[in-house]
Amino acid sequence: MSTSENVLDVRDLSVSFNTARGSLRALRHIDLKVPQNKIVGIVGESGCGKSTLINSLLRLLAPNAVVDDNSEIIFEGEDVMEMGKSDLQGLRGQRISMIFQDPMTALNPVISIGAQMSDILYRQKLTKAQKRERAAAMLAQVGIPDSVRRLDDYPHQFSGGMRQRICIAMALMMNPSLLIADEPTTALDVTLEAQIIHLMKELREDFECSMLFVSHNLGLIAELCDEVIVMYAGEVVEQGNVHDLFHRAQHPYTQMLLECDPARISETRKDLPTISGSVPDLVDLPQGCIFSPRCPKRYEPCNESPPGTFEVGGQHSARCFKVRDA
Amino acid sequence: MLLYTLKRLGLAILIVCVAMLLLLSAIHLVPGDPAGIALGPRATPEMRAEFKALMGLDQPFFIQYFKFLGNVVTGDLGVDVWSKRPVTQMIADQLPHTVALTIVGLGWSMMIGIPLGCFSAVHRNSFLDRFTAVISVGCIAIPSFIVGLYALLLFAVELGWFPAIGAGEPGDLGDQAMHLVLPGLAVGLGWVGYLARFVRTSMLEVMGENHIRMARAYGIPTRRITYIYALKLAILPTVALLGVGVGSLISGAVFAEIIFARPGIGKMVVDAVNTRNYPIVMGGVLVTTMLFALSTLISDLIAAWLDPRVRQGF
Ligand SMILES: Nc1ncnc2c1ncn2[C@@H]1O[C@H](COP(=O)(O)OP(=O)(O)O)[C@@H](O)[C@H]1O
Ligand code: SF4
Ligand SMILES: [Mg+2]
Numbered sequence: 001m002s003t004s005e006n007v008l009d010v011r012d013l014s015v016s017f018n019t020a021r022g023s024l025r026a027l028r029h030i031d032l033k034v035p036q037n038k039i040v041g042i043v044g045e046s047g048c049g050k051s052t053l054i055n056s057l058l059r060l061l062a063p064n065a066v067v068d069d070n071s072e073i074i075f076e077g078e079d080v081m082e083m084g085k086s087d088l089q090g091l092r093g094q095r096i097s098m099i100f101q102d103p104m105t106a107l108n109p110v111i112s113i114g115a116q117m118s119d120i121l122y123r124q125k126l127t128k129a130q131k132r133e134r135a136a137a138m139l140a141q142v143g144i145p146d147s148v149r150r151l152d153d154y155p156h157q158f159s160g161g162m163r164q165r166i167c168i169a170m171a172l173m174m175n176p177s178l179l180i181a182d183e184p185t186t187a188l189d190v191t192l193e194a195q196i197i198h199l200m201k202e203l204r205e206d207f208e209c210s211m212l213f214v215s216h217n218l219g220l221i222a223e224l225c226d227e228v229i230v231m232y233a234g235e236v237v238e239q240g241n242v243h244d245l246f247h248r249a250q251h252p253y254t255q256m257l258l259e260c261d262p263a264r265i266s267e268t269r270k271d272l273p274t275i276s277g278s279v280p281d282l283v284d285l286p287q288g289c290i291f292s293p294r295c296p297k298r299y300e301p302c303n304e305s306p307p308g309t310f311e312v313g314g315q316h317s318a319r320c321f322k323v324r325d326a
Numbered sequence: 327m328l329l330y331t332l333k334r335l336g337l338a339i340l341i342v343c344v345a346m347l348l349l350l351s352a353i354h355l356v357p358g359d360p361a362g363i364a365l366g367p368r369a370t371p372e373m374r375a376e377f378k379a380l381m382g383l384d385q386p387f388f389i390q391y392f393k394f395l396g397n398v399v400t401g402d403l404g405v406d407v408w409s410k411r412p413v414t415q416m417i418a419d420q421l422p423h424t425v426a427l428t429i430v431g432l433g434w435s436m437m438i439g440i441p442l443g444c445f446s447a448v449h450r451n452s453f454l455d456r457f458t459a460v461i462s463v464g465c466i467a468i469p470s471f472i473v474g475l476y477a478l479l480l481f482a483v484e485l486g487w488f489p490a491i492g493a494g495e496p497g498d499l500g501d502q503a504m505h506l507v508l509p510g511l512a513v514g515l516g517w518v519g520y521l522a523r524f525v526r527t528s529m530l531e532v533m534g535e536n537h538i539r540m541a542r543a544y545g546i547p548t549r550r551i552t553y554i555y556a557l558k559l560a561i562l563p564t565v566a567l568l569g570v571g572v573g574s575l576i577s578g579a580v581f582a583e584i585i586f587a588r589p590g591i592g593k594m595v596v597d598a599v600n601t602r603n604y605p606i607v608m609g610g611v612l613v614t615t616m617l618f619a620l621s622t623l624i625s626d627l628i629a630a631w632l633d634p635r636v637r638q639g640f
Contacts, residue, residue, distance in 0.1 A: 088545070098544075100536060105537060106536050108538075109633075109635060110633050110634060112634075119546050156634070156635050170544065
């Protein structure tokens with residue numbers, strides 16, 4: 001069964017937000033698989049729907065979100081969309097956990113680190129002392145010195161890099177099968193970023209979990225991920241393994257991202273290169289290809305209907321008529 | 327923490343000193359000769375001079391001020407110009423009534439206002455949220471003496487559930503508690519609205535913060551998120567507000583004491599003002615300011631206890 005190889009299998013996920021201007025179609029027909037023990041990277045400019053995608057996985061969307069009925073989110077063989085409240089609580093932080101972008105605001109300022117970590121274990125039948133012990137061990141593992149004593153400290157007593165380490169420790173508390181990292185190093189400087197990435201690589205060996213890694217940083221994606229998904233304006237425009245994607249990019253958007261980056265994938269940079277033109281209005285979508293207003297390779301079919309997803313070869317596919325017509 | 331407490335204590339003392347300075351200035355600025363008004367038109371100049379000397383009003387302004395402060399330190403607030411009883415003693419008799427009334431008023435407002443605010447924030451835009459919004463604004467708009475009068479009419483006179491006036495039998499705690507219910511409600515009800523709106527606003531703000539999103543993503547039970555993770559932060563501005571708000575609760579207590587004919591500092595001071603019994607006015611205002619300063623001090627300490635960042639800042 002294919003689901004046993006994929007920890008996560010998202011099929012035809014569409015999400016829109018009710019807004020004053022009408023329905024904002026933030027995600028459209030997303031297909032996505034995260035294979036066992038692999039790291040899948042998601043790239044795309046800000047506003048393309050990365051966070052919406054991630055939040056859908058844990059059913060943590062804003063109240064004005066509407067998920068299309070056809071959407072399926074199969075996690076370890078179960079459809080997350082069908083889960084009840086209690087199942088969801090058993091999923092969040094236990095089987096899927098998340099590391100957020102900004103470590104400075106991700107932790108509760110008035111609750112001690114130890115208490116916040118112990119709370120994640122609330123479903124475990126452990127004594128308070130055992131939970132603390134577990135928390136201290138996790139802190140030690142992510143490189144926080146003097147971890148037992150520091151359990152009683154509060155977030156403001158730690159630096160940004162340390163706080164992100166704490167968040168990572170929290171994410172791994174329950175030994176989840178899927179770890180989602182939403183731009184985990186964007187808020188950190190380059191040195192800290194390198195340290196955190198190094199730590200994540202190290203922990204990956206120890207914890208054997210699959211990972212969904214959202215980033216603006218092409219260099220990091222190339223360094224860390226096995227597979228890459230490129231998103232544009234609420235669609236997956238290209239996906240494939242990291243080698244194919246960086247060396248044989250098919251979609252004009254991916255190609256532009258890579259071309260704009262002079263040192264290509266080697267240079268570490270904070271943001272995606274800017275591409276001229278603006279993102280389409282998600283309330284009023286263009287009729288044809290979503291990228292056509294900005295696409296230099298646009299030709300006749302592009303304005304008529306949106307392209308489907310076409311196989312480039314193997315697991316590599318792109319949503320562009322050029323691939324079909326090649 | 328010790329240093330923090332000392333700093334706050336210093337501030338509290340400063341508040342009291344400034345308040346007394348203002349009060350003394352007010353006494354001096356009030357038109358008309360206090361002795362003349364107190365003793366009536368037929369008093370002789372000698373009687374007036376004697377009266378002024380008794381109240382210390384014959385001395386230069388700053389001498390009076392520092393003498394008063396000096397006496398305060400030794401616990402001497404002078405004597406009632408009419409009955410010649412020590413003011414300290416009179417205040418000691420009245421103070422517990424006012425403190426109890428203020429605390430019960432505070433209790434009422436917190437007990438209704440905070441859960442109401444939490445509820446409205448959690449069920450934002452629900453029917454009950456809108457309903458509480460109306461109630462809250464209503465509570466804010468209605469002066470406490472109106473609430474007092476109607477509560478008195480309805481619950482004491484019509485329904486007879488609670489006693490109407492007085493403070494209850496001395497020594498009978500149950501009876502005294504029953505006598506506190508209605509005046510306490512009158513004092514606290516105006517604050518229910520403030521608190522509910524205030525708590526709602528800060529809850530909504532906190533609920534939108536990243537760490538709450540994170541707590542949700544970690545499957546922490548919703549109740550725990552609302553009442554521990556969010557409320558512990560959202561309550562901080564409310565604690566500060568209440569610290570200051572006790573001032574207005576005390577002034578509400580003055581009305582309640584008059585309407586419900588309860589003993590207390592408020593009633594004592596109002597009576598004293600009418601007879602220009604300045605030592606009592608001074609003493610009464612002094613202890614109310616002290617109460618006020620003390621409550622801001624306590625609210626600061628509670629905030630520090632709740633918030634480690636405040637604790638560390640001092
Ligand atoms: N609660 C919401 N209501 C309305 N629009 C939203 C909401 N959340 C996100 N959006 C919109 O959905 C799109 C995708 O946003 P997001 O997923 O945050 O993008 P990313 O994480 O890639 O920057 C954006 O156009 C954003 O404005
Ligand atoms: S389908 Fe056409 S417009 Fe869209 S990306 Fe391909 S070439 Fe460009
Ligand atoms: Mg985002």
